[in-house]
Amino acid sequence: MSPPVQVLAPAPSVRIDIDAEAKLSALRRTKFAATAALVLCVLVFASAKSFEGTYPWLGFVAAFAEAATIGGLADWYAVVALFKRPLGLPIPHTAIIPENQNRIADNLGRFIEVNFLAPEPVREKLAEVDFSALVADWLADAERAAGLSRFVARLVPQTLTAVEQSGLRGFVTSRMLEQIDKVPLAPLAAELLSALTDDRRHQKLFDEFTRVIGRFLNDEEALATMREKIREELPSLFNLFRADAYLLKKIVASAGSLLDEVRADPDHPMRAEFDRFARTFIERLRTSKQYARRAEQLKRDFLARPEMKALAGDMWESLSLFIEQDAKAPNSMIRAHLAAMFVEVGRHLASDAQIRADMNQGFVVALSSFVESQKSGVSKFIADQVRRWDLGQLTRLIEMNIGRDLQYIRFNGMVIGGLAGITLYTAERLFLVN
Incomplete structure (x- = not known):
């Protein structure tokens, strides 16, 4: 099995899907079919017009083929104008996506900010998650609790060193003596x-x-x-x-x-x-x-x-020395007590519905506030990322993913145009010829 095909833009990279080759092949086939249908409409129109004098009923066929050709050409122009200039001509309002990259970037970022990161939808979505149950399950697992206790114990020496270097110990001692002095x-x-x-x-x-x-x-x-x-x-x-x-x-x-x-x-x-x-x-x-x-x-x-x-x-100093030595010991009392405490906290949290409800509410408030404070940054980030995308690759990426559906617009244009043409031709024959 060949490795997935990825095309990366300079920075940041835009990845083409893992089935890129299949999508490109399907797009080429659909383009070829749409173009072949348009050519067939032209040939049918020409043939029907040539023999219309001999076979009058061919006028209906010619009307259908003529309108289908016009509809197909119009929709071909509309589809091509999204991604490039038709036939390379500098026609206004063509190459819409490349010419409006900055506006698309701003509008996309603003759309996500307003519709996806609005306070109410964010709170409603967060409220669906039982954060406290996740925390309780995680803590109640003895192995995870032991791992967390090891992590906390590893931080103890660095914490004590930071306290020593920052002068916090002297500050705390002075403040403690000051508070004691204030007590009558x-x-x-x-x-x-x-x-x-x-x-x-x-x-x-x-x-x-x-x-x-x-x-x-x-x-x-x-x-x-x-x-x-x-x-x-x-x-x-x-x-x-x-x-x-x-x-x-x-x-x-x-x-x-x-x-x-x-x-x-x-x-x-x-x-x-x-x-x-x-x-x-x-x-x-x-x-x-x-x-x-x-x-x-x-x-x-x-x-x-x-x-x-x-x-x-x-x-x-005695406390620091004890903590450091115990944290490094194979059978650390601190780690054992921490692990037992974490497990007990998880079990207690799992059995107390009121604490879980309060905890979930706290998560919702905290996370929604964080999203609210950062959503403008998210909007700007998305806009900046879209601006930095490579135009040619961005166009190919969009066309590869939605181009096949756009090609079906050409088929629809030929069908709708043909039906409109034959309808108009029939009305002409019924009301104008007489």
Whole structure:
């Protein structure tokens, strides 16, 4: 089988169909048949006129052939005038397609813009497509989801490098610290502590505090320090009788007993006192300007410390290193989680009709807006392409595809002309001869 025949224009190329040879052969045969029919009409006309005196009925044949010849010639002229100048003569309004290439280009581009890219037809056509179902089916496929996750993972190192080179990391860090600085600390702390006290979770902190004190009272070094302090405060006479040891023992025993009682009794007065302290402190945080000023100053001092920026930088570097190494690993956690997430998104999308409807509507709005904004460019593109087509090849291409149908116009012209001729000749014989 021979390869397809293609004729290409310089730039951009205009391709002739793959069955070009068959079309050209059919066009030649139809042209030959139409021309032969026209010549036959001429010969019939001449013969009928020659013997009309002997055979009067040949006048009808001559009238038919004469009108058919005229009709055939007129339609031959019309068909030829579309593509070239008949007989090479500079007759006005001939070679219509080559002479009007620019106008055809503009009108074709404008026609497509107005009729094919109008907002309503575009939206109606887009609304017929279930974009969300296509996305859902695509994402729900595990293999495709894995491929998409690999693609996203490959972009991660370039993204991190771009962030580093663009200075975005420093900008984001600065903006984050600025936003934190704008948050009032005292009311926020009051709300957090209020949420803690609502469930009495602060009493667990109180219990832990009593345990810490209990451990402190059982620490030998701590007891030795306390005994030394007591010794310094007591008169020398008392120290001779080791009153410091006695006092320390009593203090530790009493304190330990008190702490055990507090931990064992959920309604102990010390717990109620701790509740009142917590409520008072929270209220002051919420309403006191002095507390607010102190909290803001503490926050600013904390954020201004160089360790904060260094901490943010260390966190970014650690995160970047982890992401880069994991993205390159054969069993990447990031890729696995991304693939699972894509599959889950696809399944959820497939089962939620409302999300699909909203998504399809979004696609229609976005794509129709894009087409509306770009359709003038499409019109200009089409017009520019038609202007750049090679005239000779364009003419051959059009003639090859519709020329055979145009040749049948010549047959129709001969038939219609012949019938008109014989009708007129009959009327003449009936009304004028008498």
